[in-house]
Amino acid sequence: MLKAKNIAPSTQTSISSGQYSFVADTTPPKGAGEGFRPHELLEAALASCTAITLRLVAKERGIALERIDVKIELDRTNPEESVFRSQIAFGNEILDADRRTLLAAARLCPVRKTLSKSILFEETPE
Numbered sequence: 001m002l003k004a005k006n007i008a009p010s011t012q013t014s015i016s017s018g019q020y021s022f023v024a025d026t027t028p029p030k031g032a033g034e035g036f037r038p039h040e041l042l043e044a045a046l047a048s049c050t051a052i053t054l055r056l057v058a059k060e061r062g063i064a065l066e067r068i069d070v071k072i073e074l075d076r077t078n079p080e081e082s083v084f085r086s087q088i089a090f091g092n093e094i095l096d097a098d099r100r101t102l103l104a105a106a107r108l109c110p111v112r113k114t115l116s117k118s119i120l121f122e123e124t125p126e
Contacts, residue, residue, distance in 0.1 A: 001017075002015055002016065002017050003015070003016050003017075003018075004024070010032065010034075011025050011026050011030065011031035011032060012024075012025045012031070012032060012034045012035055013025065013035070022035070022036065023035035023036070024036050024037070024038055024041060025037070026038070039074055039076070042074055042115075043072040043073065043074050043084075044072075045111050046072045046084055046086075046109070046111050046112060046115065047070045047071065047072040047086075048070075049109040049110055049111035049112065050070045050072070050086065050088070050106050050109045050111075050112070051068045051070045052109075053105055053106060053108065053109040053110075054068050054070075054088070054102050054105060054106055055068060057101070057102060057105040058098075058102060061098070061101065063094060063098045063101075063102065064092070064094075065090050065091065065092065065094070066090075066091035066092040067090065067091025067092075068088070068089075068090060068091070069087075069088070069089040069090075069091070070086065070087070070088050070106075071086065071087040071088075072084055072085070072086050073085045073086075084112075084115070086106070088102075088103065088106055090102075
């Protein structure tokens with residue numbers, strides 16, 4: 001579980017898991033722009049999960065990868081849907097069959113699976 005803590009009057013918010021922490025904020029003029037924007041955190045969750053999934057699958061299959069670059073862009077221009085666009089690049093040449101295997105595995109990352117489901121929100125009093 002993550003906790004978000006905000007202290008007036010700043011929009012900068014501290015996020016902590018108890019073990020790790022970082023800051024989030026919104027862009028000026030509403031905020032100070034002193035941290036990741038909340039939608040960037042969604043992009044980061046998907047990008048990091050995809051990269052981790054690819055690394056684990058490559059290791060399991062014996063595919064030598066120097067580097068994995070994952071870029072995620074969240075497009076919210078249509079009010080009826082959100083579109084995550086991804087670009088995946090590998091730091092070295094790999095066989096086409098391995099590339100296909102890895103790209104298929106990227107679609108199975110747990111965060112992508114979560115974001116693909118119907119999402120409900122429950123608020124509970126503290």
